[in-house]
Each structure stands twice: as structure tokens, then as C-alpha cells.
Amino acid sequence: MSRWFWLGTSLLALACAEESVEPVASTPELSPLGIYAPLRPAAALDEASDALLRDARKREARFLEAANPGFMLRQSSPSEAAVRAGTYEADALFQFGAQIFHHSFTEAEGLGGADVPFPTRFQRGLRGGAETTSCASCHLRGGAAGAGDPSGNSFWGGDGVRPATGLSRNARALTGAGFIELLAKEMSAELTGLRESCRVQAQASASTVTLALSAKGVSFGQLGCRADGTLDTSQVVGVDATLELRPFGWKGVHRTIREAVEDELRVHLGLQSSFLVQELADIPALIGPNGGDDPDGDGVSDEISEGQLDVLTSYLALSEVPTVELPQTSLVPVSLWPEGRQLFEQIGCASCHVPTLELASSRYRLSSRSGQAELSFDLAVEGAQPKPERSESGALRVQLFSDLKRHDLGSKLAEPRADRGVDGALFMTPPLWELARTRPYLHDGRAPTLHDAIVAHEGEASAARDQYVALGEAGQGPMRVFLVSLTRQRRYAVP
Ligand code: HEC
Ligand code: HEC
Structure with missing residues (x-):
């Protein structure tokens, strides 16, 4: 009873606040609508009733949006200044981010552009398109910020008309993104540290030094350092010559969540951040031909603010990690799972799909690009449940089943051309930690x-594939039992 009362009064309060507020430079404090699953769900029964409550709030919010178009987005968009001043707890940032992620954008809010009007189903060169209206309409399978349905595949870099001219890509599940970014940063730091000592050794010995490159036990080939300070990166594998990992995207093209989010807004929704409008001003192929503060010529400027990028990034950075759920009934023989888990190592799958990478520091940092304070979270404390467990040494054991490295998987999977400098046959090893929820599989x-x-x-995985085939049904069954135990924690939701 009290909950329903709260719902009515709190939404009413929001609506009133909305009417009386003048649009001023320092945005007043907002409160989240509380319509998406919280960072820390309550016990099962409470969670079920919370799901109903959230659904009811969502309906009310829809009425408010109908009465007052733009309400939902304004209500989800704190200013960067307020975010950076520490006005909001992690929970609130997560909720704002979820609201924007699920928001259905309108043309009045900047959806699409004059050169890529909504809907542009097949992407046009590097400009992308405006294929749909929300992030959630592609990232929908298996739970919030989930994987894609093949009917929603994106056709990247095509001619805007014929799908076959684009590179067909299936949306990826976004769970655990914060931990992935941090792991990649620690690995990049390890590799660039090795580069420095290689340089120093080469100069000290006045000769060429060759060093094996590895980070968190994953090998990235060899680096040559000459006495004159120049480098030979021809034997570096799986990572750019800069030795900086780019863990996001099937091809491994983005370093950080913010980079990926900003690009996704641009290429899938035609929504341009004020930052990119400045940054890409002289590259109309990326940002649109019109110039000025509205390069996509749709009559809307300042489509995406730094505050909105902060909350979307926080939402994904704070997201839960998948879990392992063993078979529960006696119908599945108990030996199958352990047998499959062991075979996964034995036949070489684990050489690329490395089961666990250990993370030393769970501190996530998001610098400001306008000179404001850094936003930072301890993902191990403030992140959503479930989170990775700690090892005895105190490191977080992130069980993602990836080496965060690119591999050549041969000509049949290869795409017809390179993408953003990454050869057509190279793909980042995808994490397998959510397989039960992300069908269908592979980049397209x-x-x-x-x-x-x-x-x-x-290609590089031929030997492991051949061994899997040689196992026959007797071994393949247990392997698949193990693989489908990799899943997401169950959540109550009202469809
Ligand atoms: C039209 C479908 C579509 C929409 C809409 C969409 N995405 Fe994606 N998303 C994809 C596809 C496809 C990929 C994989 C792209 C690739 O690797 O080339 C992806 C990848 C990502 C990644 C990288 C994930 C990883 O682990 O590699 C992030 C982060 C992401 N999307 C966030 C978003 C956000 C935030 C929005 C809303 C602004 C959004 N996406 C909207 C299809 C979509
Ligand atoms: C040489 C590295 C390598 C080895 C060895 C390897 N994989 Fe992969 N795996 C990849 C890459 C890279 C992809 C992505 C390919 C693509 O999308 O086209 C992938 C994709 C997958 C996918 C699909 C994931 C998704 O989200 O769509 C599954 C499942 C998978 N691998 C399981 C296995 C199993 C089981 C083995 C052992 C028989 C194995 N892999 C061996 C690199 C490897």
C-alpha cells in the first residue's frame, strides 16, 4: 500500500518539478525514476514485487512523456558538473544510464541526420545510419544490455542501400564491461612497461634486443628494440603496434566504454556528442557535411552532452558480471559438467578463451574532457551484483573466457575487407561468460x-576445432553442457 502511495506521490513530484523548472545553466538535481533493476536486488520475493512496482512506474513515466514530450530524456540527463561534483551515488548514475539506454529517441532529440534520416536501415559508409531508436532495441537478448538478435544485425560501412556492401555484425552483450576495460588497461600497462625496459636495455647494450611480450600470462609475440631507440613491431601479434589493447567490438577497435558508447550513439542512432562535433569537425565523412554545431543538418545541436555520456558509461561500467549455473536436476548426469570443463582446457579452447584473468585494481576512472573532476568507482564495492570473486591474493578473478587478444580464424569467417585498420580475418576473442543467453553466435x-x-x-583455432570434432558425441555433449552453464543471474522482469 505504502509503495503504491510512494509511486503516485514521487512521480507527481517529478511532474511538478518538471513544470516549474526554468532551463538554467546549472541543471537542478534530478532523481532517477526507479524503473530499471537496481544495482543490488533484494531477496527473491521482494525482487518480484519490486519488478511489478518498477513496471508500474514505467507506465506512469510513459504518461508523463505523452503529456510532456522530452520529459524522460530530461529526467535522465544530469549535467556533467552535477555528476562530477559528486551529487549522485553510483546507484543513481546507474539508473540514469539505464533510462537513457532504454530511451526511445525522437527526431526532436536529434535522432538521425539530414544525410542519414531515420530510419536508415543499412549503414552509409563511416557515417553509419539511424537504424532504430534506442540502444536497448539492439542489445536485448538475455537481459538488460544484452546481446543482439540477428534480425537486428548492423551492416557497417556499406552503401546505405544494399546490405551485402556492409559488414554484417550482431550486437554484443555488454555485461561486465567495466571489468573488461580495467583488465585491458592493466594488460596495456604491462606491455608498455616491457617496451620501456626493452628500450633501456637496447640503449645500454648498444645492440638490438628482442623481448617476449606477455601480459597476465597472455603472449603478444615479440618486440625488437634497436640501439637508436627505434622499435621493430613486425613480430607483435594480437594487439596494435602501440601495445594498447582495444577490448571492445568484434574486431577489437575501442579502448574504453566511453569511446564505444559515443561511437554507437553516432553510428546507430545518428546522435552526435558535442565533443565529437568539435573533435571530428574536419572529417565530414564521420560527422556529416553541414559543419558548425549541427554537422548532420537535422536542426538539433548539442545532441549528446558530457553528462549523458557519463551516465551511460557508468551504467555499463557498473553492470553485473555473468555467473556459472550448474545443472540442478538429476536428469543431467553430474559427471557431464566437470568432464566438459576439463575437455575445454584439454583440447586447447582455453588457450584463447582464457577462463580467468586476475584484476589487481577494481578502481574505475572516467576523466573529464572539460577540465572537471574525475569520476571514479570501486567496481568491487559499488558495482552491480553479481561481481567477480577474490582470489587468496586479493585479486579479482574475472572469469570471462577471453585473452582480450585478436586472432586469425581463417578465410571462411574472414570479412572481405579490413575494418578501422584491423585485417578482415582478425577477431577479438569474445568472452564466453554469457553464452547461454547470447544465441546466435559469431560476429555476424x-x-x-x-x-x-x-x-x-x-586458422589459429584449427587444431582445437579438429580435436572437438574428433571427440564425437561422447565428448561434445559434456563440452556443450559446460558451455551453457555460462549464463546470467536470473532477474524478475515484467514483459
Ligand atoms: C542497430 C543495432 C545497435 C544499436 C542501436 C546499438 N548497438 Fe551497441 N552494438 C551493436 C553491434 C552490432 C555491436 C558490435 C559492433 C562491432 O563489433 O562491430 C555493438 C557493440 C557495442 C559495444 C561494444 C561491446 C563489446 O563488448 O565489444 C558497446 C559498449 C555498445 N554496443 C553500446 C551501445 C550503446 C550505449 C548503444 C546506444 C547508444 C548501442 N550500443 C546501440 C549494435 C547496436
Ligand atoms: C585461436 C583462438 C581461439 C581458439 C583456440 C578457440 N576460439 Fe572460440 N573464438 C575465437 C574467436 C576470435 C572468436 C570470434 C570469431 C567470430 O566472431 O567470427 C571465437 C568465437 C567462439 C564462440 C562464439 C562466441 C560468441 O559470443 O558468439 C564460441 C562458442 C567459441 N568460440 C568456443 C570455442 C571452443 C569451444 C573452442 C575449443 C574447441 C574455441 N572456441 C577455441 C578464438 C578462439
């Missing part, structure tokens, strides 16, 4: 089953 969603995905591996 071509594999309806796990079996199809595994037998499609060639």
Missing part, C-alpha cells in the same frame, strides 16, 4: 548453435 550471428560456432573455427 551466423551460428545458430554452439556446435555450429565451434566447428566454424579455422
Whole structure:
């Protein structure tokens, strides 16, 4: 009873605040609408009733939006200044981010552009398109910020008309993104540290030094350092010559969540951040031909603010990590899972899909690009449940089943051309930690089953694939039982 009363009064308060507020430079404090699952869910039964309550709030919010267009987005968009001043707890930033992630953008809010009007289903060169109206309409399978359905594949870099001219890509699940970014940063730091000592050794010995590159136990080939300070990166593998990992995207093209989010807004929704409008001003192929503060010529400027990027980034950075759920009934023989887990190591899958990477520091930092304070979270404390467990040494054991490295998987999976400097045959090892929820598989969603995905591996993965095939049904069954135990924690939701 009191909950429903609260719902009515709090939404009413929001609506009133909305009417009486003048649009001023320092945005007044906002409060989240509380319509998406919280960082820390309550016990099961409470969670079920919370799900109903959130659904009811969502309906009310829809009425408010109908009465007052733009309400939802304004209500979700704190200013960067307020975010950076520490006005909001992690929970509130997470909720604001969830609200924007699920928001259905309108043309009045900047959706699309004169050169890529909504809907532009097939992307046009590097400008992208405006394929749909929300992040959630592509990232929808298996839970919030989930994977993509193949019917929503994106056709990247095509001619805007014929899908076959674009590179077909299936949306990726976004869970655990904060931990992935931090792991990649620690690995990059390890690699660049090695580069420095290689340089120093080469200069001290006045000769060429060759060093094995590895980070968190993952090998990235060899680096040559000459006495004159120049480098030979021809034997570096799986990472750019800069030795900076880019863990996001099927091809491994983005270093950080913010970079990925800002690009996704631009290429899938035609929403341009004020930052990119400045940054890419002289590259109309990326930002649109019109110039000024409205390069996509849709009559809307300042489409995406730094505050909005802060909350969207926080939402994904703070997101839960997937879990392992073992078979619960006696119908599945208990030996299958451990057998499959062991085979996964034995036949070489784990050489790329490295089961666990250990993270030393869970401090996530988001610098400001306008000179304001850094935003920072301890993901191990403030992140959503579930979180990775700690090892005895205190490091966080992130069980993602990836080496965060690019590999050549042969000509059948290869795309016809390079993408942003990454060869057509190279793909980042995708984390497998959510497999039960992310069907279909592979970069273009071509594999309806796990079996199809595994037998499609060639190139560097040929030996492991051949061993999987040689296992026959007796070994393949247990392997698949193990793989589908990788899933997301169950959540109550009202459809
Ligand atoms: C039209 C479908 C579509 C929409 C809309 C969309 N995405 Fe994506 N998203 C994708 C696809 C496809 C990929 C993989 C792209 C690639 O690797 O080339 C992806 C990848 C990502 C990644 C990188 C994930 C990783 O682990 O590699 C992030 C982060 C992301 N999207 C966030 C967002 C956000 C935030 C929005 C809303 C602003 C959004 N996406 C809207 C299809 C979409
Ligand atoms: C040489 C590195 C390498 C090895 C070895 C390897 N994989 Fe992969 N795996 C990849 C890459 C890279 C992709 C992404 C390919 C693509 O999308 O086209 C992938 C994709 C997958 C996918 C699909 C994931 C998704 O989200 O769509 C599954 C499942 C998978 N691998 C399982 C396995 C199994 C099981 C083995 C052992 C038989 C194995 N892999 C061996 C690198 C490897």
C-alpha cells in the first residue's frame, strides 16, 4: 500500500518539478525514476514485487512523456558538473544510464541526420545510419544490455542501400564491461612497461634486443628494440603496434566504454556528442557535411552532452558480471559438467578463451574532457551484483573466457575487407561468460548453435576445432553442457 502511495506521490513530484523548472545553466538535481533493476536486488520475493512496482512506474513515466514530450530524456540527463561534483551515488548514475539506454529517441532529440534520416536501415559508409531508436532495441537478448538478435544485425560501412556492401555484425552483450576495460588497461600497462625496459636495455647494450611480450600470462609475440631507440613491431601479434589493447567490438577497435558508447550513439542512432562535433569537425565523412554545431543538418545541436555520456558509461561500467549455473536436476548426469570443463582446457579452447584473468585494481576512472573532476568507482564495492570473486591474493578473478587478444580464424569467417585498420580475418576473442543467453553466435550471428560456432573455427583455432570434432558425441555433449552453464543471474522482469 505504502509503495503504491510512494509511486503516485514521487512521480507527481517529478511532474511538478518538471513544470516549474526554468532551463538554467546549472541543471537542478534530478532523481532517477526507479524503473530499471537496481544495482543490488533484494531477496527473491521482494525482487518480484519490486519488478511489478518498477513496471508500474514505467507506465506512469510513459504518461508523463505523452503529456510532456522530452520529459524522460530530461529526467535522465544530469549535467556533467552535477555528476562530477559528486551529487549522485553510483546507484543513481546507474539508473540514469539505464533510462537513457532504454530511451526511445525522437527526431526532436536529434535522432538521425539530414544525410542519414531515420530510419536508415543499412549503414552509409563511416557515417553509419539511424537504424532504430534506442540502444536497448539492439542489445536485448538475455537481459538488460544484452546481446543482439540477428534480425537486428548492423551492416557497417556499406552503401546505405544494399546490405551485402556492409559488414554484417550482431550486437554484443555488454555485461561486465567495466571489468573488461580495467583488465585491458592493466594488460596495456604491462606491455608498455616491457617496451620501456626493452628500450633501456637496447640503449645500454648498444645492440638490438628482442623481448617476449606477455601480459597476465597472455603472449603478444615479440618486440625488437634497436640501439637508436627505434622499435621493430613486425613480430607483435594480437594487439596494435602501440601495445594498447582495444577490448571492445568484434574486431577489437575501442579502448574504453566511453569511446564505444559515443561511437554507437553516432553510428546507430545518428546522435552526435558535442565533443565529437568539435573533435571530428574536419572529417565530414564521420560527422556529416553541414559543419558548425549541427554537422548532420537535422536542426538539433548539442545532441549528446558530457553528462549523458557519463551516465551511460557508468551504467555499463557498473553492470553485473555473468555467473556459472550448474545443472540442478538429476536428469543431467553430474559427471557431464566437470568432464566438459576439463575437455575445454584439454583440447586447447582455453588457450584463447582464457577462463580467468586476475584484476589487481577494481578502481574505475572516467576523466573529464572539460577540465572537471574525475569520476571514479570501486567496481568491487559499488558495482552491480553479481561481481567477480577474490582470489587468496586479493585479486579479482574475472572469469570471462577471453585473452582480450585478436586472432586469425581463417578465410571462411574472414570479412572481405579490413575494418578501422584491423585485417578482415582478425577477431577479438569474445568472452564466453554469457553464452547461454547470447544465441546466435559469431560476429555476424551466423551460428545458430554452439556446435555450429565451434566447428566454424579455422586458422589459429584449427587444431582445437579438429580435436572437438574428433571427440564425437561422447565428448561434445559434456563440452556443450559446460558451455551453457555460462549464463546470467536470473532477474524478475515484467514483459
Ligand atoms: C542497430 C543495432 C545497435 C544499436 C542501436 C546499438 N548497438 Fe551497441 N552494438 C551493436 C553491434 C552490432 C555491436 C558490435 C559492433 C562491432 O563489433 O562491430 C555493438 C557493440 C557495442 C559495444 C561494444 C561491446 C563489446 O563488448 O565489444 C558497446 C559498449 C555498445 N554496443 C553500446 C551501445 C550503446 C550505449 C548503444 C546506444 C547508444 C548501442 N550500443 C546501440 C549494435 C547496436
Ligand atoms: C585461436 C583462438 C581461439 C581458439 C583456440 C578457440 N576460439 Fe572460440 N573464438 C575465437 C574467436 C576470435 C572468436 C570470434 C570469431 C567470430 O566472431 O567470427 C571465437 C568465437 C567462439 C564462440 C562464439 C562466441 C560468441 O559470443 O558468439 C564460441 C562458442 C567459441 N568460440 C568456443 C570455442 C571452443 C569451444 C573452442 C575449443 C574447441 C574455441 N572456441 C577455441 C578464438 C578462439
